[in-house]
Amino acid sequence: MGRAILLDKVNIPGIRAFEVYREHGGYKPAGKALLGMTPAQVQQEVIKSGLRGRGGAGFPTGLKWSFLDRKSDKPRYLVCNADESEPGTFKDRYLMEKLPHLLIEGLILSSYALGVKTCYIYIRGEFKYLVGILETAIHEAKKNNYLGEKILGTDFSLEIYVHPGAGAYICGEETALLESLEGKRGNPRIKPPFPAYKGLYDCPTVVNNVETLATVTSIISMGGDAYSKLGIGKSTGTKLMSACGNINKPGVYEIEMGLPVEDFIYSEEYCGGIKNDRMLKAVIPGGSSVPILPADLILNTAKGQPRLLTYESLAEGEFISGSMLGSGGFIVFDENACIVRNTWNLTRFYRHESCGQCSPCREGTGWMEKILYRIEHGQGRMSDIDLLVRIAKNIEGNTICPLGDAAAWPVASAIRHFRKEFEEHIK
């Protein structure tokens, strides 16, 4: 199943430089599109590819693009979401560090399709060193007439700017990101209106994840139809997985969608099995926000089918026995890991990262953290377990943005699958 589409050039020495990237076929897709395709045709290829947002939500990219208000006479913006902050996720950092031009080319293609003249890369401030890498790539592309005025002699002009955040998980949520890009606190906006109509500076805006936009380059290179033949069903193409936790080979792996989870965990090509020959206890498969699954349910669905790395397979059984592919942040726990301690840890994260706008999230994350703290530190009460379930339920769906859900799901799923462990902590 090992298939490198995005990362096929990653091991070429010096690939970060424009010349090397171009010598290995880079910027051919950009030339092909700008000189031989209409913007609508580029968008059509993305629709045909079946590409879904790689940031976590998995929303079809072509469909998201089709919502853009094209009747407005205001400028349109493309914003690249490089605020990678979901615990367990580090694929975008890898991609930008190794292949900055792949992203820049994806931004050129996407901007062309969308009729965008200004594009911002919003990158988390902690990735300061990547700002320079991306700015250099932009500078090189501009020198070679792939950016700036009248690109390749066409009427298409584009500027790309890198914009750093300053430490706030919430800014990965697209409307909080736009607020932050406008120089404000990262408080998510109420939707509707959606960014496609009122986004950056109240103008029509598309916000897409780094991996999503880089994939557009691959799609134009190989064609939407060919891309859609990779993967299984509605999970087309390849996905970057960030693997971490108690495994032998943590790292970023590109997998073709449909790879069995068991192969991903145990094969030498990927995670290389559990560290120190311990037993697998649990996995959070899609970044810290998605439900945790115990070993038996991550390897096989409740119906006994092998669990696959696809949007559908990981979600099978919904939240009773399933989870989500999310961002592909794959966190593995061995038999010695303490689920209660980890749940407390993640809840502390969400409490810290709540922007404080909505009471259920602001107060609820604080209450959950305090209760989990006392359970972990030997002062829990048996009634605390159901109290946590109730608080999680009261947060879920009752907030402006999905951070509330993201804080509730880890708690609810940990109790659902590991209630005994919570009880043992309290006894």
Added chain:
Amino acid sequence: MNTGNSVNHHLFVRENKAVSFSDETLEKVRSLIRRYPEGRQKSALLPVLHIAQEELGGFLSVDTMDYVASLLNLNPIEVYEVATFYSMFYLDKMGKYVLEVCHTGPCAICGGEDVLQHIRDYLHIETGETTPDGMFTLKEVECLGACGNGPVMQVNTEFYEHMTARQVEKVIEDLRQKQGEEGTSKGWAEQFS
């Protein structure tokens, strides 16, 4: 950020001294402002605050924030409310090196908590404190997006990965040796072309 009951009173520090960027930095700030549409200079606030913190004393004093407000033609409150929201902005004097240790899930299950405790014991400071010689401040931070290489620590935005108790001692001692020398990594202003 900083909701709930965390002990953080956001006491601003006013130093009553005139602060200003060098001419070179001012030119960089002007070019950053030009990246955003006319009248949207507020967009440059985060990048300019990064530069200000780095070049004007290592934290954001009221003096610095007011200066940034004047550069971007903003009300000071617009800068204060942003400076208090984002965890990378410091509102108080920090040590020369700020040790920011990730304590979030993936780093924690790979030994991050032990690394953190070791730093406390080694430097005899608690989280949030600075060593008496002003060299090191210890901070616990949330996920730094390098989970595959955990436990992770950032020192003045430079990544140190695969930390162990031994490794972290070495990093600290190396930084001590470097005292007085300028760091080799590029500053905020230089990141932008």
